[in-house]
Amino acid sequence: MSSLNVLKSLLLATSVTLGFCSMPAMAEEDGKCKAVTINFLVAPEATPALLEMLRRESGATEIRVEVPGKGYTKEYNADRLRVMVDENNLMQSYMCG
Template identity: 45%
Template sequence: MNTLFNMKKTIIACLVVLGAGSVQASASEQEPGTCSLDFAMTKILHAATPEFVESIRQRSGATVVRVERPGQVYTMEYNADRLRVIVNKNNIIQGYMCG
């Protein structure tokens, strides 16, 4: 069981390293305040600490960020300058969306 856990950690680490080369600083290439997910390839499965969430908000170009937790209700109104960070019950990032 411990070997399986270590193998999963190694695979995740490899995916992060492989994806790191594809991270782009495209926030400066888009309209100010418009969310872009070009940065997001490598940051899923990271803890959603306030510092980390702020850093990805800045890299996305969004002016607003919303961390969405399971069981909570959120507006469905689309907002082009909002980054939505989806986390699980353990506050680990599961995905990103603009809107």
């Protein structure tokens, strides 16, 4: 593995770890999505493990990954976490709804 790839991997791991450390404590309300704050320096890849961690921390019962150019329903769902990714599956933003 080249040193550039090692550096990218290290930066990604560090940013995700720092983001986890910045998560606020949240009151539990089953099924209702709550805002989660994760700070990252490098946009992480939307892996199943990261998506499950976001779903669990937000309290959402479902998660929807939204990719550019694809259509989605507009109805608000308080139980859903929406994760917006780019064409390379890198997480751009996320919100309840």
